[in-house]
Amino acid sequence: MxxxxxxxxxxxxxxxxxxxxxxxxxxxxxxxxxxxxxxxPSPKAVEAVQKSLEGISYYPDGQGYYLRQKLAEIHGLEMNQIILGAGSTDLIELAAKTLLEDGDGGITAESAFYIYRLAIEEMGGTLTQVPLREQTFDLPAIAHAVTPRTRIIYLANPNNPTGTMFTADEMDRFLAALSPRVLVVLDEAYCDYVGRSDYSHSVDYARRGLNVLVLRTFSKVYGLAGLRIGYGMGHAELIEALNRIRSPFNANSVAQTAALAALDDRxxxxxxxxxxxxxxxxxxxxxxxxxxxxxxxxxxxxxxxxxxxxxxxxxxxxxxxxxxxxxxxxxxxxxxxxxxxxxxxxxxxxxxxxxxxxxxxxxxx
Ligand SMILES: Cc1ncc(COP(=O)(O)O)c(C=O)c1O
Structure with missing residues:
Protein backbone atom coordinates (compact mmCIF):
# COMPACT_ATOMS: atom_id res chain seq x y z
CA MET A 1 0.00 0.00 0.00
CA PRO A 41 32.97 21.06 -19.64
CA SER A 42 36.56 22.21 -19.22
CA PRO A 43 38.94 20.04 -21.30
CA LYS A 44 40.89 19.61 -18.05
CA ALA A 45 37.81 18.06 -16.43
CA VAL A 46 37.38 15.70 -19.38
CA GLU A 47 41.01 14.63 -19.10
CA ALA A 48 40.62 14.05 -15.36
CA VAL A 49 37.49 11.97 -16.00
CA GLN A 50 39.36 9.78 -18.47
CA LYS A 51 42.09 9.12 -15.92
CA SER A 52 39.62 8.45 -13.12
CA LEU A 53 37.88 5.69 -15.07
CA GLU A 54 40.61 3.25 -14.05
CA GLY A 55 39.35 3.48 -10.48
CA ILE A 56 35.66 2.90 -10.97
CA SER A 57 35.67 -0.61 -9.53
CA TYR A 58 36.19 1.03 -6.13
CA TYR A 59 33.55 2.88 -4.14
CA PRO A 60 34.10 6.62 -4.13
CA ASP A 61 35.45 8.48 -1.11
CA GLY A 62 32.16 8.79 0.76
CA GLN A 63 33.44 11.89 2.56
CA GLY A 64 34.55 13.58 -0.66
CA TYR A 65 37.64 14.72 1.21
CA TYR A 66 39.65 16.43 -1.52
CA LEU A 67 36.73 18.16 -3.17
CA ARG A 68 35.39 19.44 0.15
CA GLN A 69 38.89 20.55 1.10
CA LYS A 70 39.20 22.54 -2.10
CA LEU A 71 35.73 24.06 -1.77
CA ALA A 72 36.43 25.01 1.86
CA GLU A 73 39.61 26.76 0.74
CA ILE A 74 37.86 28.61 -2.09
CA HIS A 75 35.01 29.82 0.09
CA GLY A 76 36.92 30.47 3.31
CA LEU A 77 34.94 27.84 5.27
CA GLU A 78 35.82 24.81 7.36
CA MET A 79 35.52 21.41 5.69
CA ASN A 80 32.75 20.44 8.11
CA GLN A 81 30.64 23.26 6.65
CA ILE A 82 30.46 21.61 3.24
CA ILE A 83 28.41 18.68 1.99
CA LEU A 84 28.45 17.09 -1.46
CA GLY A 85 25.40 15.94 -3.37
CA ALA A 86 24.47 14.07 -6.54
CA GLY A 87 23.65 17.44 -8.06
CA SER A 88 22.10 20.15 -5.94
CA THR A 89 18.75 18.41 -6.46
CA ASP A 90 19.98 15.70 -4.10
CA LEU A 91 20.63 18.31 -1.40
CA ILE A 92 17.30 20.08 -1.98
CA GLU A 93 15.61 16.78 -1.15
CA LEU A 94 18.01 15.92 1.67
CA ALA A 95 17.24 19.23 3.39
CA ALA A 96 13.50 18.47 3.44
CA LYS A 97 14.16 14.89 4.54
CA THR A 98 16.28 16.15 7.43
CA LEU A 99 13.94 18.91 8.57
CA LEU A 100 10.34 17.92 7.93
CA GLU A 101 7.98 15.76 9.90
CA ASP A 102 4.45 15.04 8.76
CA GLY A 103 2.47 18.25 8.47
CA ASP A 104 5.42 20.61 8.99
CA GLY A 105 5.44 23.63 6.76
CA GLY A 106 7.64 24.36 3.76
CA ILE A 107 7.48 27.57 1.75
CA THR A 108 8.65 28.49 -1.71
CA ALA A 109 7.46 30.65 -4.59
CA GLU A 110 4.66 29.72 -6.98
CA SER A 111 6.90 29.87 -10.04
CA ALA A 112 10.17 28.37 -8.89
CA PHE A 113 12.22 25.24 -9.52
CA TYR A 114 9.73 22.37 -9.30
CA ILE A 115 11.96 20.20 -7.08
CA TYR A 116 11.35 22.51 -4.08
CA ARG A 117 7.68 21.69 -3.90
CA LEU A 118 8.39 18.06 -4.64
CA ALA A 119 10.88 17.90 -1.75
CA ILE A 120 8.28 19.32 0.65
CA GLU A 121 5.47 17.13 -0.63
CA GLU A 122 7.60 13.97 -0.59
CA MET A 123 8.05 14.39 3.15
CA GLY A 124 4.33 14.85 3.76
CA GLY A 125 4.98 18.52 4.47
CA THR A 126 2.43 21.30 4.10
CA LEU A 127 3.37 23.28 1.02
CA THR A 128 2.86 27.05 0.81
CA GLN A 129 3.59 28.70 -2.53
CA VAL A 130 3.83 32.47 -2.50
CA PRO A 131 3.23 34.32 -5.79
CA LEU A 132 6.19 36.08 -7.39
CA ARG A 133 6.25 39.87 -7.35
CA GLU A 134 7.52 41.43 -10.57
CA GLN A 135 8.63 37.91 -11.58
CA THR A 136 10.95 37.73 -8.53
CA PHE A 137 10.79 35.95 -5.16
CA ASP A 138 8.68 38.20 -2.93
CA LEU A 139 10.73 37.99 0.27
CA PRO A 140 8.43 40.18 2.44
CA ALA A 141 5.40 38.08 1.42
CA ILE A 142 7.32 34.87 2.15
CA ALA A 143 8.26 36.22 5.60
CA HIS A 144 4.59 36.98 6.13
CA ALA A 145 3.61 33.39 5.20
CA VAL A 146 5.80 31.87 7.96
CA THR A 147 3.82 30.07 10.70
CA PRO A 148 4.94 28.34 13.91
CA ARG A 149 5.03 25.08 11.91
CA THR A 150 7.27 26.40 9.13
CA ARG A 151 10.58 24.51 9.12
CA ILE A 152 12.06 25.21 5.70
CA ILE A 153 12.02 27.90 3.00
CA TYR A 154 13.40 27.38 -0.50
CA LEU A 155 14.68 30.43 -2.37
CA ALA A 156 16.36 30.51 -5.77
CA ASN A 157 18.63 33.39 -6.66
CA PRO A 158 18.55 33.82 -9.62
CA ASN A 159 15.16 32.21 -9.97
CA ASN A 160 14.42 29.53 -12.53
CA PRO A 161 12.41 30.00 -14.78
CA THR A 162 12.25 33.80 -14.65
CA GLY A 163 16.00 34.57 -14.47
CA THR A 164 15.36 37.35 -11.96
CA MET A 165 17.26 38.01 -8.74
CA PHE A 166 16.91 39.65 -5.35
CA THR A 167 19.74 41.69 -3.85
CA ALA A 168 22.05 40.89 -0.94
CA ASP A 169 20.43 43.74 1.04
CA GLU A 170 16.96 42.30 0.50
CA MET A 171 18.17 38.90 1.65
CA ASP A 172 19.86 40.40 4.73
CA ARG A 173 16.62 42.12 5.72
CA PHE A 174 14.67 38.91 5.18
CA LEU A 175 17.02 36.87 7.38
CA ALA A 176 17.17 39.51 10.10
CA ALA A 177 13.41 39.24 10.61
CA LEU A 178 13.18 35.44 10.31
CA SER A 179 13.07 33.03 13.24
CA PRO A 180 16.40 31.15 13.39
CA ARG A 181 14.49 27.87 13.76
CA VAL A 182 13.50 28.08 10.07
CA LEU A 183 16.10 26.77 7.61
CA VAL A 184 16.51 28.83 4.46
CA VAL A 185 17.78 26.85 1.48
CA LEU A 186 19.34 29.42 -0.80
CA ASP A 187 19.82 27.86 -4.21
CA GLU A 188 22.44 29.68 -6.28
CA ALA A 189 22.72 27.29 -9.22
CA TYR A 190 23.20 30.20 -11.66
CA CYS A 191 25.30 32.53 -9.47
CA ASP A 192 28.32 32.48 -11.79
CA TYR A 193 26.38 34.23 -14.54
CA VAL A 194 25.26 37.18 -12.42
CA GLY A 195 27.33 40.24 -13.16
CA ARG A 196 25.69 42.66 -10.72
CA SER A 197 27.54 44.13 -7.76
CA ASP A 198 24.45 44.09 -5.52
CA TYR A 199 24.11 40.31 -5.88
CA SER A 200 24.42 37.85 -2.98
CA HIS A 201 27.09 37.47 -0.31
CA SER A 202 25.59 34.16 0.72
CA VAL A 203 28.79 32.47 1.88
CA ASP A 204 28.94 35.06 4.70
CA TYR A 205 25.77 33.50 6.12
CA ALA A 206 27.54 30.15 6.40
CA ARG A 207 30.60 31.86 7.93
CA ARG A 208 28.41 33.63 10.48
CA GLY A 209 26.55 30.43 11.42
CA LEU A 210 23.12 31.57 10.24
CA ASN A 211 20.51 28.90 9.56
CA VAL A 212 21.03 28.96 5.80
CA LEU A 213 22.07 26.20 3.41
CA VAL A 214 23.68 27.70 0.31
CA LEU A 215 23.52 25.40 -2.70
CA ARG A 216 25.80 25.42 -5.72
CA THR A 217 26.12 23.03 -8.64
CA PHE A 218 28.61 21.85 -11.22
CA SER A 219 25.75 21.32 -13.70
CA LYS A 220 25.59 24.83 -15.11
CA VAL A 221 28.68 26.96 -15.74
CA TYR A 222 31.03 23.99 -15.11
CA GLY A 223 29.25 21.92 -17.77
CA LEU A 224 29.08 18.69 -15.75
CA ALA A 225 25.31 18.11 -15.56
CA GLY A 226 25.60 14.49 -16.68
CA LEU A 227 27.89 13.59 -13.78
CA ARG A 228 25.50 14.82 -11.07
CA ILE A 229 27.55 16.81 -8.61
CA GLY A 230 26.72 19.81 -6.44
CA TYR A 231 27.42 21.03 -2.92
CA GLY A 232 25.93 22.80 0.05
CA MET A 233 27.47 25.22 2.55
CA GLY A 234 26.15 25.94 6.02
CA HIS A 235 26.91 25.88 9.74
CA ALA A 236 28.62 22.71 11.00
CA GLU A 237 25.63 21.41 13.03
CA LEU A 238 23.39 21.68 9.99
CA ILE A 239 25.89 19.86 7.78
CA GLU A 240 26.26 17.17 10.44
CA ALA A 241 22.49 16.67 10.57
CA LEU A 242 22.30 16.38 6.78
CA ASN A 243 25.22 13.94 6.73
CA ARG A 244 23.48 11.61 9.19
CA ILE A 245 20.93 10.63 6.55
CA ARG A 246 22.84 11.41 3.34
CA SER A 247 23.08 8.43 1.03
CA PRO A 248 26.65 7.22 1.76
CA PHE A 249 28.16 7.40 -1.75
CA ASN A 250 25.96 10.08 -3.25
CA ALA A 251 28.85 11.88 -4.97
CA ASN A 252 30.50 9.42 -7.33
CA SER A 253 34.25 9.18 -7.86
CA VAL A 254 34.28 10.35 -11.48
CA ALA A 255 32.19 13.39 -10.59
CA GLN A 256 34.42 14.31 -7.66
CA THR A 257 37.52 14.14 -9.85
CA ALA A 258 35.88 16.14 -12.64
CA ALA A 259 34.67 18.82 -10.22
CA LEU A 260 38.16 19.22 -8.74
CA ALA A 261 39.68 19.71 -12.19
CA ALA A 262 36.85 22.04 -13.28
CA LEU A 263 37.43 24.31 -10.27
CA ASP A 264 41.03 24.74 -11.39
CA ASP A 265 40.09 25.93 -14.86
CA ARG A 266 39.01 29.52 -14.16
C1 LIG B 1 17.36 26.67 -9.63
C2 LIG B 1 17.95 25.32 -9.87
N1 LIG B 1 18.48 24.65 -8.86
C3 LIG B 1 19.03 23.44 -9.03
C4 LIG B 1 19.05 22.84 -10.28
C5 LIG B 1 19.54 21.43 -10.41
O1 LIG B 1 20.84 21.33 -10.50
P1 LIG B 1 21.58 19.94 -10.33
O2 LIG B 1 21.89 19.48 -11.69
O3 LIG B 1 22.79 20.36 -9.55
O4 LIG B 1 20.75 18.98 -9.57
C6 LIG B 1 18.52 23.50 -11.37
C7 LIG B 1 18.52 22.84 -12.69
O5 LIG B 1 17.92 23.21 -13.63
C8 LIG B 1 17.95 24.77 -11.16
O6 LIG B 1 17.39 25.43 -12.17
Missing part, protein backbone atom coordinates in the same frame (compact mmCIF):
# COMPACT_ATOMS: atom_id res chain seq x y z
CA UNK A 2 1.33 3.39 -0.99
CA UNK A 3 0.92 6.33 1.36
CA UNK A 4 -1.86 8.66 0.14
CA UNK A 5 0.50 11.55 -0.62
CA UNK A 6 2.49 9.46 -3.09
CA UNK A 7 -0.22 9.30 -5.74
CA UNK A 8 -0.95 13.02 -5.34
CA UNK A 9 2.59 13.91 -6.40
CA UNK A 10 3.39 14.77 -9.97
CA UNK A 11 6.87 13.56 -10.97
CA UNK A 12 9.39 16.17 -12.11
CA UNK A 13 9.14 16.62 -15.88
CA UNK A 14 12.75 17.04 -17.07
CA UNK A 15 13.97 18.68 -20.28
CA UNK A 16 13.51 16.33 -23.23
CA UNK A 17 16.75 14.49 -24.07
CA UNK A 18 18.00 14.74 -27.67
CA UNK A 19 17.96 10.91 -27.93
CA UNK A 20 14.24 10.89 -27.14
CA UNK A 21 13.52 13.36 -29.95
CA UNK A 22 15.57 11.22 -32.32
CA UNK A 23 13.66 8.13 -31.23
CA UNK A 24 10.23 9.73 -31.46
CA UNK A 25 10.58 12.10 -34.41
CA UNK A 26 13.44 10.55 -36.35
CA UNK A 27 15.51 13.73 -36.51
CA UNK A 28 18.16 15.35 -34.38
CA UNK A 29 17.59 18.47 -32.32
CA UNK A 30 19.34 21.36 -30.63
CA UNK A 31 18.74 21.14 -26.88
CA UNK A 32 18.08 24.46 -25.19
CA UNK A 33 15.89 22.98 -22.47
CA UNK A 34 17.93 22.44 -19.31
CA UNK A 35 20.26 25.44 -18.96
CA UNK A 36 23.42 23.45 -19.63
CA UNK A 37 26.68 25.06 -20.72
CA UNK A 38 26.82 25.14 -24.55
CA UNK A 39 30.65 25.15 -24.39
CA UNK A 40 30.59 21.87 -22.47
CA UNK A 267 39.68 30.38 -17.80
CA UNK A 268 36.96 28.01 -18.97
CA UNK A 269 34.50 29.50 -16.49
CA UNK A 270 35.37 33.02 -17.66
CA UNK A 271 34.98 31.98 -21.30
CA UNK A 272 31.60 30.41 -20.55
CA UNK A 273 30.35 33.50 -18.72
CA UNK A 274 31.55 35.79 -21.55
CA UNK A 275 29.89 33.62 -24.16
CA UNK A 276 26.65 33.70 -22.19
CA UNK A 277 26.72 37.49 -21.87
CA UNK A 278 27.38 37.94 -25.60
CA UNK A 279 24.73 35.44 -26.65
CA UNK A 280 22.18 36.76 -24.16
CA UNK A 281 22.58 40.16 -25.80
CA UNK A 282 22.21 38.66 -29.26
CA UNK A 283 19.11 36.63 -28.33
CA UNK A 284 17.35 39.49 -26.56
CA UNK A 285 18.04 41.89 -29.45
CA UNK A 286 16.65 39.40 -31.95
CA UNK A 287 13.60 38.63 -29.80
CA UNK A 288 12.90 42.34 -29.56
CA UNK A 289 13.06 42.60 -33.35
CA UNK A 290 10.60 39.70 -33.56
CA UNK A 291 8.30 41.49 -31.12
CA UNK A 292 8.48 38.64 -28.61
CA UNK A 293 8.31 39.62 -24.98
CA UNK A 294 10.88 38.21 -22.55
CA UNK A 295 11.73 38.66 -18.87
CA UNK A 296 15.20 40.27 -18.54
CA UNK A 297 17.45 37.57 -17.07
CA UNK A 298 20.69 37.53 -15.08
CA UNK A 299 21.10 33.77 -15.69
CA UNK A 300 21.85 31.64 -18.75
CA UNK A 301 18.24 31.28 -19.88
CA UNK A 302 15.26 33.38 -20.85
CA UNK A 303 11.56 33.14 -20.12
CA UNK A 304 9.78 34.26 -23.27
CA UNK A 305 6.09 34.85 -23.84
CA UNK A 306 4.87 33.92 -27.31
CA UNK A 307 1.27 34.74 -26.44
CA UNK A 308 0.25 31.26 -27.62
CA UNK A 309 -0.26 27.95 -25.84
CA UNK A 310 3.22 26.94 -24.71
CA UNK A 311 2.67 23.17 -25.03
CA UNK A 312 1.68 23.60 -28.68
CA UNK A 313 4.64 25.91 -29.34
CA UNK A 314 6.96 23.45 -27.62
CA UNK A 315 5.79 20.70 -29.98
CA UNK A 316 6.08 22.90 -33.03
CA UNK A 317 9.62 23.88 -32.11
CA UNK A 318 10.43 20.23 -31.52
CA UNK A 319 9.32 19.45 -35.07
CA UNK A 320 11.64 22.25 -36.20
CA UNK A 321 14.50 20.53 -34.34
CA UNK A 322 14.75 22.73 -31.24
CA UNK A 323 14.01 21.55 -27.70
CA UNK A 324 12.88 24.27 -25.27
CA UNK A 325 10.81 24.00 -22.09
CA UNK A 326 7.08 24.77 -21.87
CA UNK A 327 6.32 26.67 -18.67
CA UNK A 328 2.66 25.93 -18.00
CA UNK A 329 3.55 23.88 -14.93
CA UNK A 330 5.35 26.94 -13.57
CA UNK A 331 2.33 29.18 -14.02
CA UNK A 332 3.16 30.62 -17.46
CA UNK A 333 0.68 29.07 -19.93
CA UNK A 334 2.15 31.06 -22.83
CA UNK A 335 5.73 30.91 -21.60
CA UNK A 336 8.72 29.02 -22.96
CA UNK A 337 12.06 28.83 -21.23
CA UNK A 338 15.04 28.77 -23.55
CA UNK A 339 18.66 28.23 -22.61
CA UNK A 340 21.16 30.72 -24.02
CA UNK A 341 23.15 28.50 -26.34
CA UNK A 342 26.13 28.94 -28.66
CA UNK A 343 25.57 31.27 -31.66
CA UNK A 344 24.58 28.46 -34.07
CA UNK A 345 22.08 27.05 -31.60
CA UNK A 346 20.57 30.45 -30.88
CA UNK A 347 20.24 31.11 -34.61
CA UNK A 348 18.56 27.73 -35.06
CA UNK A 349 16.12 28.59 -32.29
CA UNK A 350 15.32 32.04 -33.70
CA UNK A 351 14.89 30.63 -37.19
CA UNK A 352 12.51 27.95 -35.85
CA UNK A 353 10.61 30.60 -33.91
CA UNK A 354 10.21 32.69 -37.08
CA UNK A 355 8.97 29.66 -38.98
CA UNK A 356 6.36 28.68 -36.41
CA UNK A 357 5.18 32.28 -36.14
CA UNK A 358 4.72 32.35 -39.92
CA UNK A 359 2.80 29.05 -40.01
CA UNK A 360 0.67 29.07 -36.87
CA UNK A 361 -1.71 26.33 -38.05
CA UNK A 362 0.81 23.49 -37.82
CA UNK A 363 0.45 21.86 -34.44
CA UNK A 364 2.57 18.75 -33.95
CA UNK A 365 1.62 15.67 -31.99
Missing amino acids: LPAWNSRIRAYPPGKPVEEVERELGHSAVKLASNENPLG EHVAKSVESNAREMKFLTQELTLLGIHYTPSVGNFLLIDTGRDCEADFMRLLHEGVIVRPMKLYGFPTGLRVTVGARGQNEAFLEALRRIAAAPARVGK
